[in-house]
Amino acid sequence: MLKTFKIGGVHPPENKLTSGNPIEILPLPKTVFIPVAQHIGAPAVPLVKKGDAVKAGQLIAKSSSFVSTNIHSSVSGTVKRVDFQADSSGYPKQGIYVDVQGDEWLEEIDQSKDLVKTFDFDSETIVKKIQEAGIVGLGGATFPTHVKLIPPKGMKAEVLLINGVECEPYLTSDHRLMLEKPDEILIGIQLLMKAMNVEKAVIGIENNKPDAIKLLSEKAKEYKGISVTALKVKYPQGGEKQLIKAVTGKEVPPGGLPIATGAVVNNVGTAFAVYEAIQKNKPLFERVVTITGKNVAKPSNFLVRIGTPTSELLEAAGGMPENTGKIISGGPMMGRALASIDVPVTKGTSGVLLMQKEEAKRDTVLACIRCSRCVSVCPMGLEPYLLMTLSEKQIFDRCESNHIMDCIECGSCSYTCPSDRPLLDYIRFGKGKVGQIIRSRNK
Amino acid sequence: MSITIIYTIATLSIIGIFAAVVLYFVSRKFYVYEDPRIDEVEGQLPAANCGGCGYAGCRAFAEACVKASGLDDLNCPVGGNDTMNTVAKILGMESVKKDLRTAFIRCNGTCDHRPKTSQYDGASTCAIAASVYSGESDCQWGCLGYGDCFDSCDFDAIELRSDMGVPKIIDDKCVACGACVDACPKNLIELRKQSPRNRKVVVACMNKDKGGVARKACAVACIGCTKCEKECKFDAITIENNLAFIDADKCKLCRKCVPVCPTGSIIEENFPPRKIKVEEKSELQNS
Amino acid sequence: MSNLFTVSPSPHVHSAETTSKIMYRVVYAMIPALLWSVFVFGLDALRVTLIAIVACLAFEYVIQKYLMKIKPMITDGSALITGILLAFNVPANLPWWIIIIGALAAVGIGKLSFGGLGSNIFNPALVGRVFLLISFPVQMTSWPVLSEGEVDGLTTATPLGIIKEGLTSGTPVSQIAQDLPSSTDMLLGQMSGSLGEISALLLILGGVYMLIKKVITWHIPVSVIVTVAAIAALFWLIDPERYVNPIYHILTGGLMLGAIYMATDMVTSPMTPKGQLIFGAGIGIITISIRMFGAYPEGISFAILIMNAFTPLINNYVKPKRFGGN
Structure with missing residues (x-):
């Protein structure tokens, strides 16, 4: 019996079209737009101005508080201007336009392909370097990694969990990374272990990636304290709380931090970025992005510079198919639909999914037949049908008493609803309102 | 048979009388004194329970009126000055004359003015659409058109106009309770001072983008060109963040700003048709 | 259709499950028992079932269209289930007009008076059944004698x-x-x-x-x-x-x-x-x-x-x- 989390979960069709496609390097775009807010927390403060020459890896926006992170230029060239552009939410966000000229990296970055295995840093240095390199959770949540590594007072991390689950359908960027950079990931994990002072790390991988499980299990023998756990395929196993439950059997208490169970979760992509940042002095300015979809001519996994417009990826994947109805940044379960293809790739972009017109449309909403499927699939043990009604009627006090804030917005309820009811739409709305109410109460 | 009926009537009557006696004593025992003026004031209120006064309902407002030392801060927007005068009379206080107000939706981005650049397909409420993204057009400020204001209105004073994409306030029905102001996630609705015959001159736009961006997104966007500000003799127009605003308290309804607006974002309502001036006429003839 | 991209909140995929699929599966599950009743009670069983189904669908359509003034949803299969279940709950020799009254009670009172599918508190078919049991106790408890496909007017007890x-x-x-x-x-x-x-x-x-x-x-x-x-x-x-x-x-x-x-x-x-x-x-x-x-x-x-x-x-x-x- 493979391990998995206990309550709820769904199994959408996997559609991992690109799991066999090696990572390719995407050609440099002409211009990049690097937003200063690519992470959870305060936006970074731009350090450059129009006309400045920058190199790839150069710090261009500085972290403004503890929960914030640095932004580095992903290309070499001239700063065109510091301006606003609509992000995936459609609202303009500040960022830096850089015109690309050549591809010159900062001298201290080690551009060779050699594996650097050994390191001699204490944990403070590692955390500091991670903070400086602007590393955030690359699974999509983009929470600054250095914050995770410093546990709150009175709490102690016991185990490092590495998220190689990639439970979102279609996406394969983590899968490819595990196959092509296993040693780098393992060294990155060792660095993270050292930073947190833990002796044990577990890589959780879903059973639909047997090649990655096999490869990493073998390689992990050479690294002390690292093991691989195969997990049953079930969405949303990549959720932090679900992964901890699946691997350690412990449940994060409601409203609590994962560290309460002694576990800290990081993505495999993050581990790789940590390796590059510390062993190669390379800040986070590129990442693997899957571009996929049933109609896409050349679905691929690309190594993409941060700030590259989505349109460039589409071009490289064989152009936009004719009946594209929806473009999603991220996976189909939790990704955001884009209104424009000018939106740049950011640190949190794990994939770009093109959906056909007929897939993109939602079906007509019918009456709730109280089939209780939403209740049975909710991984947090909530009652989505009830929360939706309460949010719709704006009865927010009862939303709160029915634990709406526990919702992880995985979308399993909306996915499974036979009446096509927009459960998560309303729950998210209610969650936002309840969050406001709680914050104003605490003031 | 008749005995059964008599017994039945007798039993029920005894139960009824007994219950009445119990109720009488209970109501005496638990009697709570309440200022009779509260009932009197409440009787004068419109009983709409809309919350436009800021209280939970008409009863709560009546209590507040009776407790208050003056009526300066209390106003029932639905009943208006007449109601407040009566209330003042009951309580023996001075009534304060308040301006009548009407809601106005400051967006004229109907489908023909504002091209769609994407298509929203989610739960059909403005609040949710606004949390997902900026909207179907390039204008991030404008009306989303899913009718949260329409749903919030208790007085049928909003016409949804789903074919046009922007709802419209029906002035005669609007009581300025402010429910729609709170409901609009884009904060487009303003309660404006009502002028005679509901005449109004308003900048029907909330777009704070720079002129070019605004104009590209919507044909009738305010581009912040300041022409109207210069035209206005009464300092009623101010420009802030690339957006003009006409202060209804200062506006004298001269309508001079309307023709100078290059995008037509200033609209006039309920005015008699303009007399076409001589020079314009000749222009028309030439064209 | 225009060439604009659709923007909607996540999730962007949906399971193939639909309400009517679920409803029709219930119908399929009842078919063996229905066939058996035809075998035991003869064509009378089929007659009762068909009358119940048609009556339920008709009442659903008429009430939704003309009384509730909403788009009739008779194809979702729920009225079909109510019809079959109502028939399953009555004797095979029940007069046709009683079945129709039962269908009206089931669909009209049991379901649509609460607002239709999903809003009803009581199982519609059972509302119909109990309505009939109380209104027509004799007819509802006169069970036909088993006679291998023939009904001879005799009744027996369960x-x-x-x-x-x-x-x-x-x-x-x-x-x-x-x-x-x-x-x-x-x-x-x-x-x-x-x-x-x-x-x-x-x-x-x-x-x-x-x-x-x-x-x-x-x-x-x-x-x-x-x-x-x-x-x-x-x-x-x-x-x-x-x-x-x-x-x-x-x-x-x-x-x-x-x-x-x-x-x-x-x-x-x-x-x-x-x-x-x-x-x-x-x-x-x-x-x-x-x-x-x-x-x-x-x-x-x-x-x-x-x-x-x-x-x-x-x-x-x-x-x-x-x-x-x-």
Whole structure:
């Protein structure tokens, strides 16, 4: 019996079209737009101005508080201007336009392909370097990694969990990374272990990636304290709380931090970025992005510079198919639909999914037949049908008493609803309102 | 048979009388004194329970009126000055004359003015659409058109106009309770001072983008060109963040700003048709 | 269609499950039992079923279109299920006009007066059935004699009726048992009763199909049947001359039909597994109480309707296990 989390979960069709496609390097775009807010927390403060020459890896926006992170230029060239552009939410966000000229990296970055295995840093240095390199959770949540590594007072991390689950359908960027950079990931994990002072790390991988499980299990023998756990395929196993439950059997208490169970979760992509940042002095300015979809001519996994417009990826994947109805940044379960293809790739972009017109449309909403499927699939043990009604009627006090804030917005309820009811739409709305109410109460 | 009926009537009557006696004593025992003026004031209120006064309902407002030392801060927007005068009379206080107000939706981005650049397909409420993204057009400020204001209105004073994409306030029905102001996630609705015959001159736009961006997104966007500000003799127009605003308290309804607006974002309502001036006429003839 | 991109909140994919698929699976599950009733009661069974279905669909259409003024939703399959279940719950020789009255009560009162599919508190087919049982007690309890495809106007009593009558008149069980069908006959459906309730075996078969297709979960049927069996067994052990063998309670009457097809109606049953177990146990207790101590020989319809009324209360108090909670 493979391990998995206990309550709820769904199994959408996997559609991992690109799991066999090696990572390719995407050609440099002409211009990049690097937003200063690519992470959870305060936006970074731009350090450059129009006309400045920058190199790839150069710090261009500085972290403004503890929960914030640095932004580095992903290309070499001239700063065109510091301006606003609509992000995936459609609202303009500040960022830096850089015109690309050549591809010159900062001298201290080690551009060779050699594996650097050994390191001699204490944990403070590692955390500091991670903070400086602007590393955030690359699974999509983009929470600054250095914050995770410093546990709150009175709490102690016991185990490092590495998220190689990639439970979102279609996406394969983590899968490819595990196959092509296993040693780098393992060294990155060792660095993270050292930073947190833990002796044990577990890589959780879903059973639909047997090649990655096999490869990493073998390689992990050479690294002390690292093991691989195969997990049953079930969405949303990549959720932090679900992964901890699946691997350690412990449940994060409601409203609590994962560290309460002694576990800290990081993505495999993050581990790789940590390796590059510390062993190669390379800040986070590129990442693997899957571009996929049933109609896409050349679905691929690309190594993409941060700030590259989505349109460039589409071009490289064989152009936009004719009946594209929806473009999603991220996976189909939790990704955001884009209104424009000018939106740049950011640190949190794990994939770009093109959906056909007929897939993109939602079906007509019918009456709730109280089939209780939403209740049975909710991984947090909530009652989505009830929360939706309460949010719709704006009865927010009862939303709160029915634990709406526990919702992880995985979308399993909306996915499974036979009446096509927009459960998560309303729950998210209610969650936002309840969050406001709680914050104003605490003031 | 008749005995059964008599017994039945007798039993029920005894139960009824007994219950009445119990109720009488209970109501005496638990009697709570309440200022009779509260009932009197409440009787004068419109009983709409809309919350436009800021209280939970008409009863709560009546209590507040009776407790208050003056009526300066209390106003029932639905009943208006007449109601407040009566209330003042009951309580023996001075009534304060308040301006009548009407809601106005400051967006004229109907489908023909504002091209769609994407298509929203989610739960059909403005609040949710606004949390997902900026909207179907390039204008991030404008009306989303899913009718949260329409749903919030208790007085049928909003016409949804789903074919046009922007709802419209029906002035005669609007009581300025402010429910729609709170409901609009884009904060487009303003309660404006009502002028005679509901005449109004308003900048029907909330777009704070720079002129070019605004104009590209919507044909009738305010581009912040300041022409109207210069035209206005009464300092009623101010420009802030690339957006003009006409202060209804200062506006004298001269309508001079309307023709100078290059995008037509200033609209006039309920005015008699303009007399076409001589020079314009000749222009028309030439064209 | 325009060439604009669609923007909608996540998730962007949806399972292939739809409401009407679920409804039609229930219909498929009932087909074996329906065929058996045609075999046993002849074309009369088909006549009753068709009248019930057509009447239910027609009332649904007319009421939705002209009274509620909404788009008629008769293709979603819910009225079809109500029609079949109503037919399953009446004798095969019921006059046509009574069936139509039953359909009106089921769809009109039981379902649409609450706002239609999903909003009703009580199982519509059972509302129709109980309405008829109270309004036309004679016709509703005149069961046709089994005659291999022919109905000759004679009527007989159901096993539960025989038991009730015997026990009320003080006859010991050993004597009553001589008039009762054998357990094999009861399992296969060689006994008199309502149209669809007689063959326990085929009803269970349909139930298994619904379980595999995940239309229902095991909780409600199992808890109903186990509760009935346990209480019946308890009394039987105390005094086998005054209380009948629990096998009779399980295999006769509408218990299987009620437990598998009507108590599991999603709209009117609780949302959580724990709630469903409580719900089922409640149905079992009420059913067996009516059968043993009540005036009616059969009580599952009343039991389900009574527990339907408790469903909102159960939903309010029985919550799913919260992640990370106790």
